[in-house]
Amino acid sequence: MAKKRSILSRWWFWLLVVIAALLAAGWASRGEEVRKTSEAGTAYAARVACSCRYVAGRSLEDCGKDKVAGLELVMLSENETSRSVTASIPFVASDTATYREGYGCVLKQWDR
Template sequence: MANRRPNSGAKRSLASRLILWLLVLAAIGVAAAVWANRAPIEGYAKVGTSYAARVACSCRFVAGRSLEDCEKDKLAGMELVSLSDDADARSVTASFPLVTANTATYREGYGCVLEEWEG
C-alpha cells in the first residue's frame, strides 16, 4: 500500500480557495484604484488621443504617409492608443479603449484640426 497523507487533498483545496480569494481581492483593489483615479486617467487619455489624432492626421494627409507608417510617430507610453483613418473625410481618429476617442480632420488652408470636445 502507498503511504498517503489523509488531509493532503483538503490542504490543496484550502490553498486553491485562498489563492482564488486573494485574486478576487486584488481585482477589487485594482478596480477601486482605477475608479478613484478615473478623472486623471480620462484627462490623460483625452489629451493623448487628441495629440495622436492631430499628429497622425498631419502625417497621413499633409505628408502623404500610410497610417501604418504614421503609427511609428506615437510617443512612448501611447501603446494603448489606436489609430484609424477615413480617407474620404480626410480624418484620423485616435482612441483609448473604453475611455475616449478624438478625431482630427484635414481642412484646406488650416491643416489638421481637432473636432470639438464634448462635455
C-alpha cells in the same frame, strides 16, 4: 454546544468589506485622472497622425510607427472620404482630427 455566529459578526468579513471599499474609492479617484489624460493623449495622437497622413502624405501604418512613448495603447484609424484620423483607447477615450485645406488638421470641438 457552541453558538454559531453569523457571517456579519465575523471580524474578517468586515475587514474584507473595508479593504474592498478602500480599493474601490482609490480606483474611482484615479478614474477621472486616467480619463482626462487619455483624452489629451488621443487628441494629440489624432492631430499628429492626421498631419502625418494628409499633410506629409505618408501612409497611416507608417505614421503609426512614430508614436511617442506612453501612447502605445492608442489605436489609429482613418476615414479617407472625410480625410480624418481617429485615435482611440478602447472603452476610455477617442478623438478625431480632420484635414482642412489651408488650416491643416483640426480636432473636432470638444463637448466636454
